[in-house]
Amino acid sequence: MAGPTKRRKADLPMRPFSQSLPMALLRAREATMRSFRPMLSEHDVTEQQWRVLRALAAEDDGLEVRELADQTFLLGPSLSRILANLERRRLIRRLAVATDQRKARIMLAPTGQRLVRTIAPRSEARYQQIESEFGAKNLRRLLAMLDDLSAVELGVDDDLDHTALDDTDEVAS
Amino acid sequence: MAGPTKRRKADLPMRPFSQSLPMALLRAREATMRSFRPMLSEHDVTEQQWRVLRALAAEDDGLEVRELADQTFLLGPSLSRILANLERRRLIRRLAVATDQRKARIMLAPTGQRLVRTIAPRSEARYQQIESEFGAKNLRRLLAMLDDLSAVELGVDDDLDHTALDDTDEVAS
DNA sequence: TATTGTTATACTCTATAACTATA
DNA sequence: TATAGTTATAGAGTATAACAATA
Numbered sequence: 001m002a003g004p005t006k007r008r009k010a011d012l013p014m015r016p017f018s019q020s021l022p023m024a025l026l027r028a029r030e031a032t033m034r035s036f037r038p039m040l041s042e043h044d045v046t047e048q049q050w051r052v053l054r055a056l057a058a059e060d061d062g063l064e065v066r067e068l069a070d071q072t073f074l075l076g077p078s079l080s081r082i083l084a085n086l087e088r089r090r091l092i093r094r095l096a097v098a099t100d101q102r103k104a105r106i107m108l109a110p111t112g113q114r115l116v117r118t119i120a121p122r123s124e125a126r127y128q129q130i131e132s133e134f135g136a137k138n139l140r141r142l143l144a145m146l147d148d149l150s151a152v153e154l155g156v157d158d159d160l161d162h163t164a165l166d167d168t169d170e171v172a173s
Numbered sequence: 174m175a176g177p178t179k180r181r182k183a184d185l186p187m188r189p190f191s192q193s194l195p196m197a198l199l200r201a202r203e204a205t206m207r208s209f210r211p212m213l214s215e216h217d218v219t220e221q222q223w224r225v226l227r228a229l230a231a232e233d234d235g236l237e238v239r240e241l242a243d244q245t246f247l248l249g250p251s252l253s254r255i256l257a258n259l260e261r262r263r264l265i266r267r268l269a270v271a272t273d274q275r276k277a278r279i280m281l282a283p284t285g286q287r288l289v290r291t292i293a294p295r296s297e298a299r300y301q302q303i304e305s306e307f308g309a310k311n312l313r314r315l316l317a318m319l320d321d322l323s324a325v326e327l328g329v330d331d332d333l334d335h336t337a338l339d340d341t342d343e344v345a346s
Numbered sequence: 347t348a349t350t351g352t353t354a355t356a357c358t359c360t361a362t363a364a365c366t367a368t369a
Numbered sequence: 370t371a372t373a374g375t376t377a378t379a380g381a382g383t384a385t386a387a388c389a390a391t392a
Contacts, residue, residue: 046360046380046382077351100392143192250375253376254375
């Protein structure tokens with residue numbers, strides 16, 4: 001680890017930039033995606049478009065727009081335009097929902113399935129590489145911790161009775 | 174014969190969307206940032222602008238543009254415009270580098286320091302909350318794993334010498 | 347009236363190339 | 370010639386509000 005730097009600026013009570021949790025998450029994501037992005041641009045798919053295709057590939061029955069927005073962390077208007085784009089390129093299709101005419105069910109079109117099937121193996125190979133270098137166990141643990149973190153964070157506005165994880169951390173690390 | 178119905182879409186060899194590492198990282202980051210974003214928009218600072226200010230706040234001696242781009246994961250052109258914006262608002266200032274007239278050293282201006290000092294405590298409070306809910310030890314472990322992951326990923330083409338991963342998992346989670 | 351989803355609008359960031367000015 | 374940084378340009382996403390169709 002890097003040693004402590006000379007002195008802190010004024011008295012900013014902040015942890016070092018490198019230890020900021022959002023930055024650490026961003027850095028890890030960047031590192032993970034860097035090798036993947038060329039694959040996407042090869043097929044003229046943006047990262048956000050891929051998130052949509054990727055989410056749909058996991059759902060045989062398709063997803064409603066709202067569900068898709070939630071899963072991909074895209075806002076409604078962004079998703080609307082992305083869906084229009086993907087539909088124009090015949091990568092997805094829309095099915096009417098009989099019970100509610102306002103809703104639309106989004107599914108991968110055959111072309112979209114082919115695209116996912118083209119990219120997926122290379123993505124999976126990359127994933128295996130990470131797994132073997134990082135360790136399958138570490139990877140599993142990391143994913144579990146990320147899930148826990150997401151869950152903790154989501155409960156921001158709820159009552160803060162955080163006794164469940166009573167990790168008092170008295171043990172020296 | 175009770176042939177299994179076509180549960181999986183074709184034979185896409187992909188892990189579930191929810192177990193995708195990039196998505197897990199994005200989800201965790203979203204969860205972490207969600208409560209922080211209002212703080213930023215209150216002060217008319219975008220997430221990327223904040224990354225710049227945050228990086229500079231950790232450096233008494235400022236940073237060159239290239240260093241700043243690397244640390245914040247911003248492209249040169251994006252950073253150039255962000256810096257122009259922040260300079261116009263007197264949040265940062267530029268210092269010439271005597272030994273190389275091409276370079277510029279970027280530092281927080283007093284106004285920028287004040288802004289960081291305004292936001293930082295609330296950010297830090299939020300961080301403490303996460304720490305207490307998630308567990309200080311878990312948080313440390315997560316940060317360490319993210320670092321390791323970033324290192325592994327960065328070494329895609331290099332030799333791989335990561336030793337910090339042999340955590341024998343002595344503590345039950 | 348509330349909801350599902352799209353349009354409208356303005357702005358920011360991404361991404362690549364071309365450019366300026368140093369070195 | 371190469372490097373540091375900016376400017377040019379096109380496009381995509383973000384974010385908020387307003388809207389249409391349906392419930």
